Amino acid sequence: MSRRGRRASAWSNVVISRDEQFVLKRNALLREAASAFSARGYHNTSLDDVAAAxxxxxxxxxxxVRSKQEILFECHMMSLDIGDEAMKYARTHGRTGYERLTMLARRYIELITGEMGRIAVLAEYHALDDESKAVIGARRDRWEKDMRAMLAEGIEDGSIRAVDAKLAVFFFMGAVNWMTRWFRPDGGTSGTDIAAAFAELLGEAVKARD
Amino acid sequence: MSRRGRRASAWSNVVISRDEQFVLKRNALLREAASAFSARGYHNTSLDDVAAAxxxxxxxxxxxVRSKQEILFECHMMSLDIGDEAMKYARTHGRTGYERLTMLARRYIELITGEMGRIAVLAEYHALDDESKAVIGARRDRWEKDMRAMLAEGIEDGSIRAVDAKLAVFFFMGAVNWMTRWFRPDGGTSGTDIAAAFAELLGEAVKARD
Amino acid sequence: MSRRGRRASAWSNVVISRDEQFVLKRNALLREAASAFSARGYHNTSLDDVAAAxxxxxxxxxxxVRSKQEILFECHMMSLDIGDEAMKYARTHGRTGYERLTMLARRYIELITGEMGRIAVLAEYHALDDESKAVIGARRDRWEKDMRAMLAEGIEDGSIRAVDAKLAVFFFMGAVNWMTRWFRPDGGTSGTDIAAAFAELLGEAVKARD
Amino acid sequence: MSRRGRRASAWSNVVISRDEQFVLKRNALLREAASAFSARGYHNTSLDDVAAAxxxxxxxxxxxVRSKQEILFECHMMSLDIGDEAMKYARTHGRTGYERLTMLARRYIELITGEMGRIAVLAEYHALDDESKAVIGARRDRWEKDMRAMLAEGIEDGSIRAVDAKLAVFFFMGAVNWMTRWFRPDGGTSGTDIAAAFAELLGEAVKARD
DNA sequence: TATGAATGAGTATTCATTCAT
DNA sequence: GATGAATGAATACTCATTCAT
Incomplete structure (x- = not known):
């Protein structure tokens, strides 16, 4: 019944199994690394740094983990998971293209800033090996395509003006990815505030005029 | 008349002096490095790579140059020079805050994409030594302050709606800096097109509504 | 009882703990380097040489060690430790200034030649960084001052004739430091013989005549 | 008649010929290098340093010069020339072995400190290539043999007590070579004073007692 | 599961040397 | 005679990775 086929013990609610311990620790490692990579860059962060932290x-x-590369790969995957979550949320809750787009933007930033005040990486694409690049690249392309689709839907339904969807997506992704350089979780502006402000800036940038 | 007599020779337009050669070569080195740093990152670029290129x-x-760090420093300075040039242009030619802001955005992107199809770095701040960080940081702060001032002027003169100037600047800077990750000079979209599109997106994002 | 329980085990005389291993290996490294530095000079000795040995x-x-410089620094310190030991011995056992001085000379040479047939460096002062220079320089100055004091005591008590103490110390230190150039532990003359001969030469050089 | 078979020109007393210029400059180079090598060591001195000086x-x-090694070689030769000059002087003027030995010591130090306040190197033997080592080594061996012979003569004629000649020579050579570490031509003690003091110390060290 | 020790590949930097001008 | 430019070899130091304990 348990994930690894072991019978759920009487202690199951209290004791943490070895597998769970493993997962918890691995996640802690990934999050610590993601944070460091965001703040200082992949190559400026040695495994000694991460271990010491x-x-x-x-x-x-x-x-x-099997290698430093794997850490980076997993960080990218975590980051993409967050993107997907935001995407699903926007798809579910928004009605017009404009609504969905701004919801995506807001939700996305809320999630990436919410993770214990850490930001998940998205940059450092070039440090990946070819195979990983393919996997990550494909997911990212798919995500960006979905976002472009949202814009197209908005243009279709009249809530968004005619813009170059490709450039608009790059425009927004840049604004978000750049956050790793200046966002400080203990700074004056909360992640939620930024999410609201950026979503509005994006919304106004593409909103249809009457 | 003497070997060092600086009389303009008949060849003066054709022959290149040693000093000029030096400057030309140094600039070529800096541009090559800037391009590589932008594309692959400072730590992913070895001096062997640059030399080979x-x-x-x-x-x-x-x-x-005296060191790899000095190269990075000079690249930042070049990039900031371009920023200043765009700033001066916008100040001179725009009338309302809105006009100046969009002119700044357009001109800036035109310039950084115009340099022989290469993009000047802006990232890799963390690889600098402390002293360089101070110099670069101060210039960048000043530039961002100037851009915030433009926004404030626009709000004042009614051409720009009330936005958080700090966040708006970050928003735009992110969009621009992210270009190093996707812009290819030989790609389908020219630097001028992007400049126009991004300037418009930024403009609409902050424009006052009636 | 636990892995870290420091109870002296039955094996305590035989087994070597990790910490002890570390110290032993570090000392072996320092001694190997000292030997190489003495024989061929600091800059003629690469870390590859030392490692290979x-x-x-x-x-x-x-x-x-943290750096090659640290090795040199530690070698100097070892050498100074030996000097101090000889100084203490002479102070304790000699009665007149003359006795103490010759005991110092003999003991010092015995010790530096006794270390497994290797000689501790004293030269290569210029390769040190400024901070290390200060530390080493201060200790060396103090030692030379102590030796001058011995001479002064001998002059006072009539066992040593009036000589320029400063020059006499330089004279002796030169003779000793120069040993790194010609002394071979496996050569015909043992360290003890040299110690005796040099101590006598120094003694006669400064002894009071009746 | 002139060294290179050119007719002595009317200007011969005034003008400096090209050959003489060459020799003068070469000597200046050698002396500058010798001084730097003595002060900071062969490997701590780059040719840029010498050139800049x-x-x-x-x-x-x-x-x-053909190479840095050649400079070192010539410095050694200059130093050995000085040694030979002192040796000849002592042989000519001293009557007993004791007299000759002390004259040698004094004259030698006077000469090496007299060269415009610079000291000629003697150390850095290991930086030489094998062929140079052979040449220098042979001359040095011969010189030391001559000095040992002086001691033997003194023992023979009763002016010097029975000492190990080999060790006595090393003792003295060390004292002299070490001077490069502490002697400053503009310091308080002149070369002549040191020459007198060291000659006396050496003399007393080996003098026969009645 | 965690550690200290060791490794090999990589990289910035220095420097003696050569050469065209 | 002298210079700036370029080179190749050497070298200290870093770091991801492996492994015995």
Whole structure:
């Protein structure tokens, strides 16, 4: 019944199984790394740095990941998961293209700034090996295509003016990815505030005029 | 008349002096490096790469710069020079805050994409040493302050609606800096087109409504 | 009882703990380097040389020291420690200034030649960074001052004739430091013999005549 | 009649011929290098340093010497010339072995400190290539043998007590060579004073007692 | 599961040397 | 005679990765 086919023990609510421990620790590692990569860049961050931040030695990290590249890969995947979540939310809740687009923007920024005040990376694409690049690239392309589709729907339904969808998406993605350079979770402006402001800027940038 | 007599020779338009050669070569080096840094990142670019692209050996580079850091520093300075040029242009030619802002955006992007199809870096701030960080940081802060001032002027004169100037600047800077990740000079969309599109997106994002 | 329980185990005389291993290896590294520096000079000795002599790779050295400079610094410190030990011995056992001085000379040379047939460096002062220079310089100055004091005491108590203490110390230090150039532990003359001969030469050079 | 078979010109007393210029400049180069090598060591001294001290560029040095090694070789030769001169002087003027030995010591130090306040190198033997080592080594060995012979003569004629000649020579050579570390021509003690003091210390060290 | 030790590949930097001008 | 430019070899140091314990 349990994930690994072991019988749920009587302690199941209290004790944390070895597998769960593993997952928890791995996630902590990924999040710590994502944060460091965002703040200082992939190549400026050594595994010693990450290990030190977690209070273990570098060698210990290799129990949870196979390589530094894998960490970066997983960070990208986490980041894309967040993107997908925001996408699903917007699709479900928005009615017009304009509504969906602004919802996507707001939700996305809320989620990436919400993770314990850390930001998930999206940059550092070039440090990936070819295979990973293919996987990540494909997901990202798909996501951007979906976002372009939203714009097209908005243009169709009259809520969005005629804009170059491709450039508009790049415009927005740049604004968001650049946040890693200036956003400080303990700074004056909360993630929610930024989400609202950026969503509005994007919305106005593409909104249809009467 | 003497070997050092600086009389303008009949060849003066044709022959290039040693000093001029030096400057030309140094600029070529900086541009090559800037391009590589933009495309692959500072730490992913070895001096061997840069030297190879220029057709010389690594050691030759040290005739023109003192260190890899100095290259990065100069790239930042070049980039900031371009920013200043765009700023001056916008100040001179625009009448309302709105006009100046969109002129700034358009001109800036035109300039950074115009340099022989290369883009000047803006990222990789963290690879700088402390002293350089201070210099670059101060100039960048000043530039962003000037851009915020433009927004404020627009709000004042009624051409721009009430927006958070700080966030609006970050929004725009992100969109621009992100270009290093996707812009290809030989791609389908020209720098001028992007400049126009981005300037319009920014303009609409902040334009006052009636 | 626990893995970290420091109860002296039955094996305590035989087994070597990790910490002890570390110290032993670090000392071996320092001694190997000192030997090489003495024989061929600091700049003529690459870390590859030292590593090869120890049967490891260069990178392994960095587990034990932070830099090549640190190795040189520690070699100097070892050498100064030996000097201090000889100084203490002479102070304790000699009665007249003359006795103490010759005991210092003899003991010092015995110790520096006794270390497994290797000689501790004293030269290569210029390769140190400024901070290290200050530390080493201060200790060396203090030691030379102590030696001058010995001479002064001998002059006072009549066992040593009136000589320029400063020059006499330089005279002796030169004779000793020069040993790195010609002394071979496996050569015909033992360290003890040299110690005796040099101590006598120094003694006669400064001894009071009746 | 002139050294190169050219007729002595009417200007011969006034004008400096090209050959003489060459020799003068080469000597200036050698002396500058010798001084730098003594003060900071062969490997701590770059040809750029030497060139800068002479007010020319590094490449210019290659008009006067074939390599950095050759400079070192010539410095050694100069130093050995001085040694020979002192040796000849002592042989000519001293009557007993003791007299000759102290004369040698004094004259030698006077000469090496007299050269415009610079000291000629003697150390840095290991930086030489094998062929140069052979030449220099042979001359040095011969010189030391001569000095040992002086000691033997003194023992024979009763002016010097029975000492190990080999060790006594090393003792003295060390004292002298070490001078490069502490002697400053503009310091408080003149070369002549040191020569007198060191000659006396050496003399007393080996003098026969009645 | 975690650690210290070791490695190999990579990289910035220095420097003696050469050469066209 | 002298220079600026370029080169190749050497070298200190970093870091991701492996492995025995």
């Amino acid at each position: 977690l209070g273990v030695t570098k060698a210990a990290l290799y129990h949870y | 220029l057709g010389v050996t690594k050691a030759a580079l040290y005739h023109y | 120890l049967g490891v790779t260069k990178a392994a050295l960095y587990h034990y | 002479l007010g020319v560029t590094k490449a210019a040095l290659y008009h006067y």
